[in-house]
Amino acid sequence: MDKFIKIGIGGPVGSGKTHFLLRLCEVLQEKYSIIAVTNDIYTREDAQFLTRHKALPEGRIMGVETGGCPHAAIRDDISLNMDAIELLYRKFPDxxxxxxxxxGDNLSATFSPDLVDYQIYIIDVAQGEDIPRKGGMGINRSDLLIVNKIDLAPYVDVNLKQVDTDLSASRGPLPFIFTNMKTGEGVDRILKWLESTVNSHDKEKKPLWSGRTTLSGGMYKEHDHSHSH
Ligand SMILES: Nc1nc2c(ncn2[C@@H]2O[C@H](COP(=O)(O)OP(=O)(O)OP(=O)(O)O)[C@@H](O)[C@H]2O)c(=O)[nH]1
Ligand SMILES: [Mg+2]
Known part of the structure; x- marks a missing residue:
């Protein structure tokens, strides 16, 4: 494919982002060459989880530790993430x-459009039936919203029909999909969305760093010895 498309996966703590990413990678890697960056606040657990479960071949997953405000690293100062993507891209230029x-973050977290081309936001039903109504950029404006853990709805008194009505009203034409990442229910619909998004993506879009010769100077800076004597 002569495109390089960056997709952000955001959502509150524990909503199922990593399990979703695992499922995506498992299915998509036959067709696409994939790289993945995970953000954790204090650890690199998610990258380790994905590596352990062989989500992607060796070396294609990188974890970054963001510290206290995870939204800062995807929205305000994205250099840590850009460097990680760039480093992986250099290793896997295909x-x-x-x-x-x-x-995992709050409802107002969004990705900088400089970092990703599309945003997928994941909430889960166990956070409560009122969460979809509480809105925020992720719930209202993301390119795709996933409502995960539908298997738990009966245990937490969440009426999925009500959630459907609320999200139809707040998102208008923007898509949302109910899933159970444990069984894979709903994932086929996400793959369809992804396929049509990839197909309609503007071919001319290039990686942000096109033309740039060095990494930005974040923690993954590679040493350039070409000028040393
Ligand atoms: N019952 C149920 N559990 C799920 C589902 N999806 C994920 N889980 C569980 O929810 C927990 C959190 O899943 P993760 O994928 O780690 O969530 P996350 O959003 O990546 O979490 P952070 O990165 O820590 O914010 C795990 O224990 C999963 O096994 C689902 O559809 N149903
Ligand atoms: Mg995670």
């Missing part, structure tokens, strides 16, 4: 898709 998983 990459078609880059996924960036945000650290």
């Amino acid at each position: 990459a078609d898709l880059a996924f960036v998983e945000s650290g």
Whole structure:
């Protein structure tokens, strides 16, 4: 594929972002060359989880530690994430898709459009029936919203029909999909969305760093010895 598309995966703590990424990678890697960056606040657990479960071949997953405010690293100062993507891209220049998983965050967290081309936001039903109504950029404006853990709805008194009505009203034409990442229910619909998004993506879009010769100077800076004596 002569495109390189970056997709952000955001959402509150524990909503299922990493399990979703695992499922995506498992299915998509036959067709696409994929790289993935995960953001954790204090650890690199998610990258380790994905590596352990062989989500992607060796070396294609990188974890970054963001510290206290995970939204800062995907929205305000994106250099840590850009450097990670760039480093992976240099290792795998045939990459078609880059996924960036945000650290678990609040409802107002969004990705900088400089970091990703599309944003997928994941909430889960166990957070409560009122969450979809509480809105925020992720719930209202993301390119795709996933409502995960539908298997738990009966245990937490969440009426999925009500959630459907609320989201139809707040999102208008923007898509949302109910899923159970444990069983894979709903994932086929996400793959359809992804396929049509990839097909309609503007071919001319280039990686942000096109023309740039060095990394930005973040923690992954490679040493350039070409000028040393
Ligand atoms: N019952 C149920 N559990 C799920 C589902 N999806 C994920 N989980 C569980 O939810 C927990 C959190 O899943 P993760 O994928 O780690 O969530 P996350 O959003 O990546 O979490 P952070 O990165 O820590 O914010 C795990 O224990 C999963 O096994 C689902 O559809 N149903
Ligand atoms: Mg995670």
